[in-house]
Amino acid sequence: MSVRVINDEAHFQSELAAAGIRLVVRIAPHFELLPGKYPNAIFLKVDVDKCQDTAASQGVSAMPTFVFYRNRTKIDRIQGADINILEAKIQEYAGASGGDEAGEEYGQGLMDLNSFISKQECECLNESDDHPLVHCLVSEGGYLQSDCDEQLILSITFNQVVKIHSLKFKAPMQLAPREIKLFINQPRTIDFDQAESMTSVQDLVLDPKDLEKGTPVNLRYVKFQNVQNIQIFVKNNQSGGEVTQIDYVGFIGSPLMTTKMNDFKRVAGKKGESH
Numbered sequence: 041m042s043v044r045v046i047n048d049e050a051h052f053q054s055e056l057a058a059a060g061i062r063l064v065v066r067i068a069p070h071f072e073l074l075p076g077k078y079p080n081a082i083f084l085k086v087d088v089d090k091c092q093d094t095a096a097s098q099g100v101s102a103m104p105t106f107v108f109y110r111n112r113t114k115i116d117r118i119q120g121a122d123i124n125i126l127e128a129k130i131q132e133y134a135g136a137s138g139g140d141e142a143g144e145e146y147g148q149g150l151m152d153l154n155s156f157i158s159k160q161e162c163e164c165l166n167e168s169d170d171h172p173l174v175h176c177l178v179s180e181g182g183y184l185q186s187d188c189d190e191q192l193i194l195s196i197t198f199n200q201v202v203k204i205h206s207l208k209f210k211a212p213m214q215l216a217p218r219e220i221k222l223f224i225n226q227p228r229t230i231d232f233d234q235a236e237s238m239t240s241v242q243d244l245v246l247d248p249k250d251l252e253k254g255t256p257v258n259l260r261y262v263k264f265q266n267v268q269n270i271q272i273f274v275k276n277n278q279s280g281g282e283v284t285q286i287d288y289v290g291f292i293g294s295p296l297m298t299t300k301m302n303d304f305k306r307v308a309g310k311k312g313e314s315h
Contacts, residue, residue, distance in 0.1 A: 043072050046086045049094045055084055061151040063134040064109040066098075068229045071123060074130065081134045087313075108133055108155075113200065113295055132178060145258040153202050153291040154178065161197035161213050163229050176286045185215075186284040192217075192274040194289070195229040201296045206256035207272075208290035209246060214286035216251045218246050219275040224258070224267050235273035248278060255293050264293070 048051045056064060061172070063081040065074075075083045088095040098107055098114070102174070106126055108116040110133070118129060133155045152178055164173035168185040172196060175182030186192050209217060214313075221240035223230060230238065241263050250257055277284040 041081045042047070043075055046084050046094070047090050048089060049097075051164055052084065052086060052091065052094045055082070056109055059109070059112075062109055065129070065130060066100075066107040066109075071209040074127065077127075078134050081130060095128040110155055111295055113153065113156075115199070116156070144168075149294050149298065150205050150292055151294060153190065153198065153204065153293050153295070155293055156198045156200060156202060157291075158197045158199040163195040165193040165195075165229065165232065167189055171285075176289050179288055181282045181288075182281070183211075184282045184289075186274075186282075187281055188279050190274070190280075190284045191232060192284055192286075193230065193235055194272040194274070194294070195226075195269065196291070197269040198267065200290070200294055202267050203261070203296065204259060204267050204270065204291055204293040205261050206258045206292045207244075207315065208254055208256045208288070208292060209251055209286060210254045211251050211286050213248055213252065214277075214279040215283055216278045217246055217274040217276075217284055217286065218278045218283075220246065221273040221275065224264065225269060230271055230273075232273075235271075235275075240273075246278075251278075254288070256290075266296070267293075269313055 044055060046055065059082050065081055065083050066086055074183055086094055088100060091159055104121055105117060105119050107114060114130060118125060151153055159174055159177065162173060164184065166187050168187045171185035173184050176184035211217065211312065221235060222242045223238065224241050237255060242260050243259060246257065274284055
């Protein structure tokens with residue numbers, strides 16, 4: 041796998057379209073070894089002198105700038121030539137070996153949505169200080185564990201509107217969630233009293249077999265077509281004990297592309313336009 045050199049805007053857009061759900065990274069000189077380490081990601085090198093329209097439309101004004109895309113949607117960017125920071129970002133979105141859930145394709149245009157999570161806007165009630173929510177949003181990132189009792193409320197915000205088809209949970213059998221309630225598009229994180237009393241969008245009872253295999257649990261897809269945030273109330277766990285643990289929670293579906301397509305339609309050099 042080598043770096044693909046981009047010479048014009050049309051070539052850039054065609055590479056984004058062809059990549060599908062695979063992670064795409066715009067890359068600068070001196071970083072050509074990374075494609076060999078992360079074969080499931082696609083690396084594009086854009087010559088900003090030849091591709092001034094592309095640089096302007098993507099908000100690139102300083103070198104080097106690295107931009108990350110999935111499904112033609114910009115999901116992150118960093119500036120500066122620190123290869124350790126760059127590689128950490130690649131691992132976050134493509135996995136340590138480029139082959140974790142983030143690169144998995146589920147058919148019917150579905151993909152792992154965790155790369156669209158706005159982690160700074162997420163919250164978890166009753167999380168352990170040592171094992172917080174962020175640990176379970178990436179593979180091999182540690183785990184989330186409850187603190188005072190077995191209940192948890194996970195509030196997950198996406199950086200664009202998404203459609204959620206199914207959820208994937210991985211957890212130790214005895215500590216895994218059992219009954220959960222799902223709420224969407226709440227103006228703020230609900231508390232435990234509200235979670236108990238409010239009508240949910242859907243209730244689930246998780247099967248131990250699904251937890252063991254990490255099998256996606258289908259939702260009522262028609263109810264989750266326009267999701268900005270989702271809140272997961274874990275009511276209890278499989279053993280009835282005081283501690284609940286979640287090693288990984290994944291969201292499977294598709295982004296609503298229209299919410300981000302302005303990133304690809306801006307005209308370079310338009311006065312007063314923010315990047």
